[in-house]
Amino acid sequence: MEDSKIIELFWNRDETAIEQTAAVYGRYCRRIARNILGIEEDVEECLNDTWLGAWNSIPPARPDCLSAYLGRITRNLAISRYRAGHALKRTGDRLSESLDELGDFASPSVDNVEEAVDHRTLEAAINKYLDTVSQKQRRLFVRRYFYMDSVSDIAKMYGLGQSDVKVTLLRMRRSLKKVLEEEGLM
Amino acid sequence: MDKYDILEAMSGIRDEYIEDAAVPSPERSQAEYPEKERKVPAGRTRVLRLRRWAALAAAVLCVALISVTFRSSQFIRSAKDPGMTESGVSAMSDEQVTVEEETALAGGKNSAPSVMAEGSAASADQDAGQNFYEDKAGDSAALSEAAPAAGQDTADLSAVTAMRDAGVTGSVEKKVEEVSKIFENALAEETGYSSLRFTHEVTTNSDDWVSLRMHAFTCAADGFEQVTHFNIRRDDSEYVTLETLFGEDTDYITPLSEEVIRQMRERMRQDGDAAFWLDSPEGPEYDFTQISPAQDFYFDGDGNLVLCFDEGEAAPTYMGTLEFTIPHSLTEQLLNNSFTE
Numbered sequence: 001m002e003d004s005k006i007i008e009l010f011w012n013r014d015e016t017a018i019e020q021t022a023a024v025y026g027r028y029c030r031r032i033a034r035n036i037l038g039i040e041e042d043v044e045e046c047l048n049d050t051w052l053g054a055w056n057s058i059p060p061a062r063p064d065c066l067s068a069y070l071g072r073i074t075r076n077l078a079i080s081r082y083r084a085g086h087a088l089k090r091t092g093d094r095l096s097e098s099l100d101e102l103g104d105f106a107s108p109s110v111d112n113v114e115e116a117v118d119h120r121t122l123e124a125a126i127n128k129y130l131d132t133v134s135q136k137q138r139r140l141f142v143r144r145y146f147y148m149d150s151v152s153d154i155a156k157m158y159g160l161g162q163s164d165v166k167v168t169l170l171r172m173r174r175s176l177k178k179v180l181e182e183e184g185l186m
Numbered sequence: 187m188d189k190y191d192i193l194e195a196m197s198g199i200r201d202e203y204i205e206d207a208a209v210p211s212p213e214r215s216q217a218e219y220p221e222k223e224r225k226v227p228a229g230r231t232r233v234l235r236l237r238r239w240a241a242l243a244a245a246v247l248c249v250a251l252i253s254v255t256f257r258s259s260q261f262i263r264s265a266k267d268p269g270m271t272e273s274g275v276s277a278m279s280d281e282q283v284t285v286e287e288e289t290a291l292a293g294g295k296n297s298a299p300s301v302m303a304e305g306s307a308a309s310a311d312q313d314a315g316q317n318f319y320e321d322k323a324g325d326s327a328a329l330s331e332a333a334p335a336a337g338q339d340t341a342d343l344s345a346v347t348a349m350r351d352a353g354v355t356g357s358v359e360k361k362v363e364e365v366s367k368i369f370e371n372a373l374a375e376e377t378g379y380s381s382l383r384f385t386h387e388v389t390t391n392s393d394d395w396v397s398l399r400m401h402a403f404t405c406a407a408d409g410f411e412q413v414t415h416f417n418i419r420r421d422d423s424e425y426v427t428l429e430t431l432f433g434e435d436t437d438y439i440t441p442l443s444e445e446v447i448r449q450m451r452e453r454m455r456q457d458g459d460a461a462f463w464l465d466s467p468e469g470p471e472y473d474f475t476q477i478s479p480a481q482d483f484y485f486d487g488d489g490n491l492v493l494c495f496d497e498g499e500a501a502p503t504y505m506g507t508l509e510f511t512i513p514h515s516l517t518e519q520l521l522n523n524s525f526t527e
Contacts, residue, residue, distance in 0.1 A: 027461070028208070067208060068201035075197050083190065102189040122191065123198025130203055142207035145196045157502060186187060 003066040010058040018051045021070065028067060029074040035148035036078035036095050046081055050074045075146065098148055104173055105186065122185055129179045133172065140168050354416050354425045358400065361414050365402040389484055394420055397484035412496045413507050415484040427480055431521075438520050443476035446493060446510045450474070450500070462501040474500045491517045 001020045009017035026047065033046040053073045063069035082095055130138050136158075143149045143157065144165075151169075155162045180186045362384060383403045390397040395417060402412040417426045424430070432438040450462040463474040482494040495501070495508040 024465075030458075063201075065201035065205050068204040071204060072197050076194070079190075079194060079197075099189050099193060102192045105187060105192040106189045119191070119195055119198070122187075122195040126195055126198065127200050127203075130199065135206070138203055139207040142199060142203050145193070146199050146204055147207070159498065 006066060007058060007062060010055065011062070018055060021051055021054060021066075022047070025067060025070050029070055032071055032074045032147055033078045035150075036075070036082055042078075042081060042085075046074060046078050049077050053077065071147070075148075095148065097150075098145065101169070101173065102145070104177055105180065121183075122180075125180055125183050125185055126176065129176050133175075137168055137172055140165055141172050144169055354398075354418065357416060357425065358398075361400065362402075365404075365412060389415070390487060392420075392485070392487060392489065394489065395485040396420065399484065411507055413482065413494055415482050415494060417484055428477075428483055429479055432523075436520060436523050439476050439479060441516060441520065442481075442493065442512060445512055445516060446477060446500075447474070449510050461505060486511065488514075490514055 001024060006017055006020050006024065009020060029047055029050055030043060033043040033050075034040075037043050037046060050070060050073050054070060057073075061069070079095075130141065133141070140154060140158070143154045144151070149157070151162050151165050154160075155165045158165075177186065365384075366382065381404070384400060385403065386398055386400045388396065389399045397418075398416045400414045400416070402414075404411075418424065419426050428438060447464065450464055453460045454462065454464075465473065477493060482496075484492055484494070486492050491512040493510045493512060495510075497505075497507055500508055
């Protein structure tokens with residue numbers, strides 16, 4: 001079913017909207033949830049929460065891109081669930097690997113209220129940076145840090161060596177860090 | 187700012203970028219990394235030229251080995267039970283690559299043709315390359331033991347001769363050159379240790395068919411496998427493609443494609459982790475819709491037609507190479523249609 005028809009079902013408060021959404025985007029969202037949570041039970045609950053989140057937010061929302069909208073809900077819910085369940089540091093899972101990579105961006109004075117981050121500003125800075133890179137680089141970045149795919153999966157997807165993917169991401173993290181520093185966000 | 191801040195902020199990446207990076211298709215990957223954009227750094231030109239020669243020499247050597255093994259395999263296959271009879275050769279490259287502040291020193295030997303066998307040894311313990319040595323030893327034993335049996339099955343020898351006469355060797359050579367050329371171009375961009383290895387096995391040796399499977403395994407940080415089958419019909423020692431099997435006037439593409447898609451959906455239903463290029467969120471243009479007119483195939487020991495797909499051809503590459511066994515009834519029906527037409 002087309003996105004516009006699914007969104008109409010949501011707007012008409014037709015409960016088949018959830019069924020259709022799960023049919024079309026179930027696998028897409030499951031992959032994101034699985035990449036972050038890893039445990040099937042958590043993934044299932046996260047997906048159910050995603051459909052509920054979509055039901056509660058559409059309307060008033062009328063997303064231009066339903067896949068990105070649902071992916072974003074799934075991602076946010078999965079990260080929240082991960083954070084709640086991982087108050088104690090755990091290493092070795094996929095999200096921990098990504099978090100370790102993003103540790104470059106952590107500033108030492110995280111408790112300082114004056115340095116609290118404005119997320120919208122940060123998002124805008126990230127998008128501004130992504131505007132400047134090549135499509136190839138951007139896809140690798142989005143696959144790694146939005147979809148949370150592993151480096152090996154990304155390498156397979158694009159027919160690249162893992163070292164190529166790692167080096168590209170390393171360079172991009174460094175460039176982004178520089179941009180954030182220039183913007184005064186770090 | 188802590189690392190969760192940046193992680194959560196990634197959710198704010200623009201819709202268009204999120205959508206653009208949705209599961210890639212092989213076509214998109216190809217479009218994203220066109221060979222013409224692969225530039226060779228000036229300082230590496232000479233080294234790459236040497237490697238180019240090495241890769242081509244490896245290809246020639248491989249063709250020679252395959253040609254020889256066409257002969258030897260029929261002795262080994264005289265018992266008529268399909269199995270692995272591998273031989274292979276690798277084209278190796280090694281580079282000292284500076285990656286940011288890190289220096290990655292690749293393993294391996296010089297890439298001159300004279301050390302390629304040694305290069306194979308360097309990778310032999312990684313995967314199937316191990317079989318190279320085991321099978322080489324096995325080949326020798328099998329040849330000496332099977333020699334008396336050769337006279338008992340002269341049909342095999344005539345079939346092998348017919349394979350060559352049918353132009354199979356030329357087709358093998360063409361495929362090797364094609365894959366080697368891609369590898370050669372990729373060397374310009376690869377960092378670290380890269381290799382290309384060809385192996386082959388006789389998958390079927392029945393009264394009706396002889397099928398030779400050639401693997402081209404490109405290995406860098408990870409591997410990429412391509413599989414090609416060369417099928418010879420024993421009746422007339424003819425090298426057969428799907429088109430010549432069913433005839434150009436028979437629509438074999440539609441029913442076989444429908445059967446493949448049916449099996450894909452069945453596998454996805456049974457295995458939640460299975461994924462194929464179907465129902466792509468990006469739209470139908472990224473979906474697998476039909477087989478190629480010259481889709482790779484072979485006949486298994488039971489006489490079933492098996493359609494084969496390379497990595498990334500009909501599914502994400504993590505699904506590996508794919509095989510779909512076509513029901514005998516459908517194949518028979520198509521062959522009958524072909525005959526009546």
